[in-house]
Every structure is written in structure tokens, then in C-alpha cells.
Amino acid sequence: MAAQLIHVVRHSHSGERGAWTHDDDLRPLSDRGCIQAERLASTLAVRPPAVVYSSPSLRCVATVLPPARAQRLPLATLAVLYEGGMATAMLERLAQEPSAVVACTRGDILADLLDLMVRSGLRLGSTRAEKGSTWTIEVDAARIRSAQYAPPP
Numbered sequence: 001m002a003a004q005l006i007h008v009v010r011h012s013h014s015g016e017r018g019a020w021t022h023d024d025d026l027r028p029l030s031d032r033g034c035i036q037a038e039r040l041a042s043t044l045a046v047r048p049p050a051v052v053y054s055s056p057s058l059r060c061v062a063t064v065l066p067p068a069r070a071q072r073l074p075l076a077t078l079a080v081l082y083e084g085g086m087a088t089a090m091l092e093r094l095a096q097e098p099s100a101v102v103a104c105t106r107g108d109i110l111a112d113l114l115d116l117m118v119r120s121g122l123r124l125g126s127t128r129a130e131k132g133s134t135w136t137i138e139v140d141a142a143r144i145r146s147a148q149y150a151p152p153p
Helices: 031-044 058-070 087-094 107-119
Strands: 004-010 051-054 075-077 101-105 134-140 143-150
Touching: 004 087, 004 107, 031 058, 031 134, 051 058, 058 075, 058 101, 087 101, 087 107, 107 134, 107 143
Parallel strands: 004 101, 051 075, 051 101
Antiparallel strands: 004 134, 134 143
């Protein structure tokens, strides 16, 4: 079986959590975040996914909606991508997919993924994870073989 690519996207810019007075799951992307999401579509077109998943949070869905539309792919939400989840649960679920995947999640899961990669001995040039950024990881036989960082578009 060939290695699988998983594009793990941190949701685009959405302003400050403390400035939003409503349910945090409904916090939308900022103008800057909307531009990042639109640009993400062309960034991901280089290594296009077969499936697009998102955390149920509005800002995550809005981040990967442009790439899903550009590739004419459905967008589905997954609870394992929601805030408070674990990177191992995310990887176990995404490993069930037969080919390239986009998964938009929140900062805590991405931080857990970076920690997991470092603890497994993978040498990363950076551990950055800005809003709108993407980590493309190559998984083979349930092991992360490589990881490449792309800053926000």
C-alpha cells in the first residue's frame, strides 16, 4: 500500500476569541481569514485531496470550503477534529481513507500532532502552526514518515 498524504490545516484567521461574545463554535473567519481560505484552494491544488474533513466549528468549515468547492469534493465534519481531541485519534480515523485527505482542525490538536511527531523522532525544521497554515504529513504503515510545513497562504 502506498503512503498516504494528510494535509492538516489549522483554521484560518478568525479574530480574537475574547472579543467574540457568542458561542465560540460560531466565530466566523475574519476578512484576512476569508482571503487565506480562498488562497488555500490553489495551495492544495498542487497535491489535491480526495476527501475534505473539518472540525464542526464554523471557522474550520469556512477554511476548507473553498478548497472543497475548487476540487468539487464534499465536505464532512468529524468530531475527532474538534477542540479537545487528540492527534492519535485524528490519525487513526484519517488513516481509514484510501488516498490524500485534507483535515481542518484547531490549534490544540495541531500542537498535539507536532508533539507526537517530535516524540516519535521525526526531525522538523519548525514547529510553527499559525492560523491558516498547513502541515502535510506522509503516513505509511501507521507511521508518520515525513512532514512539511506551509505557512498561511
